[in-house]
Amino acid sequence: MEENTVVNVELLTSWIKNKEYKKIRHFFDETNIVDAALIVDELGSEVILHLFKIIRKDVGADLLSYLSSDTIEHLTNNLNPEHIQSLMEELYSDDLNEILNELPDELVTKVLQAATPELRKQINEFLSYEENSCGSIMSVDFVTIKHTNTIAQAMKTIRRQGKLAETINVCYVVDDLKKLVGSISLKDILFAKEEHIIEEIMEHDIHYVYTHDDQEEAAKIISKYDITSIPVIDSTKTVLGIITVDDILDVVEEEATEDIHKMGAMTPLDGSYVESSTKSIIMSRMPWLLVLMISATFTGSIISSNQEILVLLPSLAIFIPMLMDTAGNAGSQASAMVIRGLVVDDMGVKDFVKILIKETQVSFLLGIVLFIINTLRIGLFMPNVGWGIAIIVSLTIFITILLANLVGGALPLLALVLKQDPASMAAPLITTLVDALSLMTYFLIASYFLRL
Amino acid sequence: MEENTVVNVELLTSWIKNKEYKKIRHFFDETNIVDAALIVDELGSEVILHLFKIIRKDVGADLLSYLSSDTIEHLTNNLNPEHIQSLMEELYSDDLNEILNELPDELVTKVLQAATPELRKQINEFLSYEENSCGSIMSVDFVTIKHTNTIAQAMKTIRRQGKLAETINVCYVVDDLKKLVGSISLKDILFAKEEHIIEEIMEHDIHYVYTHDDQEEAAKIISKYDITSIPVIDSTKTVLGIITVDDILDVVEEEATEDIHKMGAMTPLDGSYVESSTKSIIMSRMPWLLVLMISATFTGSIISSNQEILVLLPSLAIFIPMLMDTAGNAGSQASAMVIRGLVVDDMGVKDFVKILIKETQVSFLLGIVLFIINTLRIGLFMPNVGWGIAIIVSLTIFITILLANLVGGALPLLALVLKQDPASMAAPLITTLVDALSLMTYFLIASYFLRL
Numbered sequence: 087m088e089e090n091t092v093v094n095v096e097l098l099t100s101w102i103k104n105k106e107y108k109k110i111r112h113f114f115d116e117t118n119i120v121d122a123a124l125i126v127d128e129l130g131s132e133v134i135l136h137l138f139k140i141i142r143k144d145v146g147a148d149l150l151s152y153l154s155s156d157t158i159e160h161l162t163n164n165l166n167p168e169h170i171q172s173l174m175e176e177l178y179s180d181d182l183n184e185i186l187n188e189l190p191d192e193l194v195t196k197v198l199q200a201a202t203p204e205l206r207k208q209i210n211e212f213l214s215y216e217e218n219s220c221g222s223i224m225s226v227d228f229v230t231i232k233h234t235n236t237i238a239q240a241m242k243t244i245r246r247q248g249k250l251a252e253t254i255n256v257c258y259v260v261d262d263l264k265k266l267v268g269s270i271s272l273k274d275i276l277f278a279k280e281e282h283i284i285e286e287i288m289e290h291d292i293h294y295v296y297t298h299d300d301q302e303e304a305a306k307i308i309s310k311y312d313i314t315s316i317p318v319i320d321s322t323k324t325v326l327g328i329i330t331v332d333d334i335l336d337v338v339e340e341e342a343t344e345d346i347h348k349m350g351a352m353t354p355l356d357g358s359y360v361e362s363s364t365k366s367i368i369m370s371r372m373p374w375l376l377v378l379m380i381s382a383t384f385t386g387s388i389i390s391s392n393q394e395i396l397v398l399l400p401s402l403a404i405f406i407p408m409l410m411d412t413a414g415n416a417g418s419q420a421s422a423m424v425i426r427g428l429v430v431d432d433m434g435v436k437d438f439v440k441i442l443i444k445e446t447q448v449s450f451l452l453g454i455v456l457f458i459i460n461t462l463r464i465g466l467f468m469p470n471v472g473w474g475i476a477i478i479v480s481l482t483i484f485i486t487i488l489l490a491n492l493v494g495g496a497l498p499l500l501a502l503v504l505k506q507d508p509a510s511m512a513a514p515l516i517t518t519l520v521d522a523l524s525l526m527t528y529f530l531i532a533s534y535f536l537r538l
Numbered sequence: 539m540e541e542n543t544v545v546n547v548e549l550l551t552s553w554i555k556n557k558e559y560k561k562i563r564h565f566f567d568e569t570n571i572v573d574a575a576l577i578v579d580e581l582g583s584e585v586i587l588h589l590f591k592i593i594r595k596d597v598g599a600d601l602l603s604y605l606s607s608d609t610i611e612h613l614t615n616n617l618n619p620e621h622i623q624s625l626m627e628e629l630y631s632d633d634l635n636e637i638l639n640e641l642p643d644e645l646v647t648k649v650l651q652a653a654t655p656e657l658r659k660q661i662n663e664f665l666s667y668e669e670n671s672c673g674s675i676m677s678v679d680f681v682t683i684k685h686t687n688t689i690a691q692a693m694k695t696i697r698r699q700g701k702l703a704e705t706i707n708v709c710y711v712v713d714d715l716k717k718l719v720g721s722i723s724l725k726d727i728l729f730a731k732e733e734h735i736i737e738e739i740m741e742h743d744i745h746y747v748y749t750h751d752d753q754e755e756a757a758k759i760i761s762k763y764d765i766t767s768i769p770v771i772d773s774t775k776t777v778l779g780i781i782t783v784d785d786i787l788d789v790v791e792e793e794a795t796e797d798i799h800k801m802g803a804m805t806p807l808d809g810s811y812v813e814s815s816t817k818s819i820i821m822s823r824m825p826w827l828l829v830l831m832i833s834a835t836f837t838g839s840i841i842s843s844n845q846e847i848l849v850l851l852p853s854l855a856i857f858i859p860m861l862m863d864t865a866g867n868a869g870s871q872a873s874a875m876v877i878r879g880l881v882v883d884d885m886g887v888k889d890f891v892k893i894l895i896k897e898t899q900v901s902f903l904l905g906i907v908l909f910i911i912n913t914l915r916i917g918l919f920m921p922n923v924g925w926g927i928a929i930i931v932s933l934t935i936f937i938t939i940l941l942a943n944l945v946g947g948a949l950p951l952l953a954l955v956l957k958q959d960p961a962s963m964a965a966p967l968i969t970t971l972v973d974a975l976s977l978m979t980y981f982l983i984a985s986y987f988l989r990l
Contacts, residue, residue: 118743120763245728254725255707272724273706276697291570309787311572314766331783335761338787342794343878349798350874351867359879360889364899371871372904378867379908379935380915385859393852400845403855407837407973410862415803415830415966419823422802426795427811437812447816452824456831463832483831514867521859 094125102136110137114145123152135164138173147176154361155188162193167200174201178252179208180225180333186213187222220304221297223337224318224327229257231284233267238280244272258317258325259288265323268292294319297326302341305334310432345429348507349422351378351514378514385410385522392529395536401471402532405479406525413486413524414517416452420445420494421516425508428498438499445495446488453484478532485531486524493520546577554588562589566597575604587616590625599628606813607640614645619652626653630704631660632677632785638665639674672756673749675789676770676779681709683736685719690732696724710769710777711740717775720744746771749778754793757786797881800959801874803830803966830966837862837974844981847988853923854984857931858977865938865976866969868904872897872946873968877960880950890951897947898940905936930984937983938976945972 094113101109114122126134126149138146138161150158150173162170174182174197186194186209194213198206208226215221229247231240240257248254257275259268268288278287294317295304304316308331318327344354351374355362389396389406396403424441427433433441457480464476494516498508546565553561566574578586578601590598590613602610602625614622626634626649638646638661646665650658660678667673681699683692692709700706709727711720720740730739746769747756756768760783770779796806803826807814841848841858848855876893879885885893909932916928946968950960 116743118745118763248725249729254728273700276706277701291568293570308784309791311570312784314784331787332760332764332766335783335787335790338790338794339761339882342790342798343882346794346798346801346874346878349801350870352871352874355875358883358885359875359896360883360885360892364896364903367875367896367900368903371868371900372907375864375867375871375904375908376911379860379864379912382860382863383856385863386856389859390853390856393855396855401842403845403848404835404838404842406858407841407862407977408831408834410859411834411837411966411970411973412827412831414866414969415827416823418802418966419804419827422798422804423807423811423819426798430791430795431810431812433810433812440812444811444816444819448819448823451816451820452827455824456827459828460831514863514870517866518863521863525859 095128119148151181171200220295220299225252226327227252228328233285235284237278237282304329305337308334345509348509388525410521413490413520416487416490417494417516417520420491425498445491449488449491453487457484482528489523490520547580571600603633623652672747672751672770677704678779679704680780685737689730689734753789756781757789760786797961800961840977861976862973865942865972868939868942869946869968869972872943877950897943901940901943905939909936934980942972
């Protein structure tokens with residue numbers, strides 16, 4: 087907790103105790119809502135309940151969007167139903183939806199009981215969308231304009247609907263059957279003549295997503311076409327909601343975190359590292375750690391079944407860690423590049439051959455450089471090892487890099503074909519695989535040389 | 539190339555050859571500019587030059603923002619200076635800036651020669667901002683309103699300045715000395731009464747960045763406070779530009795890619811994987827591969843200096859790969875979580891102790907589970923190895939996990955203290971380090987047991 091926060095927590099607590107409502111109101115008027123929420127999160131549980139009875143409803147609703155899930159649970163558990171209902175009604179639909187997604191089921195039921203029939207219907211619809219679908223993150227507060235309207239009529243609609251809407255920067259144009267036919271920016275409306283017809287100046291070529299599409303789909307389109315919002319439609323082309331670029335920013339950050347966690351051989355954590363419980367961190371790390379530990383036994387058995395070679399050439403053992411590490415590093419380099427390429431560039435299964443060719447070229451050149459450096463290093467500076475083994479080791483490195491890069495480049499694509507997340511082909515999995523390949527190559531080459 | 543693109547490339551080429559200007563114009567009116575650019579990129583180099591002489595200037599400028607850098611180089615090299623100048627003038631300043639950043643120096647000089655004095659001044663200013671600074675990605679097309687204006691006057695300013703501005707959804711309010719004093723959304727202006735004074739309804743609590751701030755700073759603020767744009771100011775609080783959330787989306791994606799590449803032990807690639815040359819891919823992978831290969835020799839020397847223990851207990855060798863892999867995996871798990879936490883959550887050096895405590899708790903519990911499973915697995919299913927070695931191996935795993943998690947958790951923070959990017963404490967570096975620690979532990983425990 088920052089020092090500033092500590093001071094504010096003490097101030098707020100004393101104001102609430104002494105019923106200095108004017109100061110409290112002034113505090114919330116002057117403080118950014120995100121910062122305010124960070125402070126409220128630190129207040130005592132009784133004090134928070136008291137606070138929510140004092141502040142204006144709209145401030146309370148705004149706060150709710152930024153409070154930690156623990157605080158929200160505490161509030162929904164202890165405020166009376168009417169109070170909850172009035173707070174819910176002040177929230178933008180996507181914020182409400184986000185809050186509900188984080189609450190335990192029994193509290194969601196409590197909120198539903200407190201809601202007006204209309205709000206309840208809306209919440210129920212939201213809850214029926216799958217997690218991470220476009221429907222689950224969209225906002226239903228937006229403005230639609232009829233295609234036959236004039237600019238003047240459109241401005242009237244915007245003034246009427248817009249006050250409640252989360253964004254009015256882009257409005258969606260619908261036909262008589264309420265189907266999406268175009269979009270128009272507020273800027274274009276402002277700069278057009280009053281008597282112009284919307285249909286004549288609207289954008290016809292419009293991007294959209296379906297409620298059941300994955301949120302990543304919306305992120306890809308918004309990022310590719312540099313647009314600020316995208317309509318979410320159903321199969322009849324009726325606009326049910328919008329997703330704005332700031333929601334997408336959260337999606338992109340979340341997905342990158344998930345990918346980084348997966349590539350680090352973990353099930354992605356739901357919350358932040360600091361807030362997550364020890365138990366959830368362990369659950370996220372344990373499975374892969376176990377699987378990889380057991381599968382690494384296979385690599386070990388390669389060593390034990392080649393004991394006789396190690397007895398004949400004992401200095402081979404010194405290079406086992408280096409071969410394993412180099413194999414793992416090369417594999418994780420290739421897989422990290424390909425996995426990220428699949429996410430941000432329009433790369434896909436179609437690029438399979440292109441990727442393999444590229445990895446082969448890269449491997450060949452990397453391999454030659456490492457071969458030369460390694461041979462000279464061992465031959466010149468490790469006289470007790472000798473040039474023969476230097477060449478065995480370097481040749482293994484050359485082949486290992488080729489294998490590791492091909493495996494690292496191909497496995498993420500294989501995951502895609504199997505409809506799995508490419509990031510789940512984590513570096514550690516690839517490491518285990520190419521470790522084994524590398525050691526097999528090592529002993530094959532060594533036994534070949536021994537027979538010479 | 540998608541089939542659709544192939545068809546469109548052929549169509550466009552034949553239209554250009556046959557001078558069917560109406561069809562070409564219609565094509566660009568109907569096709570999304572991003573898709574159009576993908577098609578134009580595939581046209582022959584002569585055809586592209588011809589095309590730019592045919593299409594309207596504003597379409598050409600729009601296209602420029604989305605064409606590949608190769609195509610842009612070709613165009614700036616071959617179009618006459620007046621043509622380049624007129625295209626440049628149509629571009630939004632941040633797009634122009636992005637294009638110039640990608641051009642080779644001699645072409646930038648050519649563009650500067652072609653520019654009007656006013657435009658040249660603006661370009662020169664942009665070029666003086668450091669790469670990845672807020673100044674280098676900001677747009678200078680925005681609207682400022684005087685604090686003493688009425689809503690009616692503000693609307694006039696917006697109509698006058700706004701046509702050129704990239705976004706008018708948020709306007710920035712300045713005082714008589716042109717210093718930033720607040721912000722106001724277009725929505726609030728639309729819903730306010732004409733005679734209201736801006737100062738009375740504007741937002742006073744406003745976030746901003748300086749031109750020299752890193753772009754990540756802007757990304758953090760925009761993402762934390764859910765705002766759609768942020769003003770970029772100089773030391774006198776004069777607004778020099780704005781950064782919008784869609785620019786930030788690119789920044790966030792770029793930074794995540796950089797982190798993933800660094801964590802995969804690579805220097806981040808500048809372009810996309812498919813577009814990058816084999817040479818640049820090799821240059822990005824070679825350094826770490828070499829450094830880690832050589833440092834892994836140290837791990838190897840731990841094995842060779844403990845040969846006598848391996849001779850006494852040969853079955854110890856079987857478990858070396860498993861110990862190394864488990865150490866590496868645990869280390870990369872901890873570092874991935876902490877590195878990502880430093881980027882997306884407000885984690886920092888202040889959380890050092892908290893992180894170490896958490897990692898110790900996690901390690902302890904993970905270690906116990908792996909200890910039990912591993913002892914039983916070896917003891918029960920590998921009778922030729924025996925319970926004694928099972929316990930040596932499992933005890934090593936327990937200690938290794940503790941060490942690996944502490945090293946993986948602490949190194950990214952150490953990087954932060956040394957003003958380095960935490961992601962550069964890549965998993966492979968940590969792997970090499972904890973591999974060595976793990977083997978040292980292994981032989982220490984084994985020699986202790988042997989002496990018993």
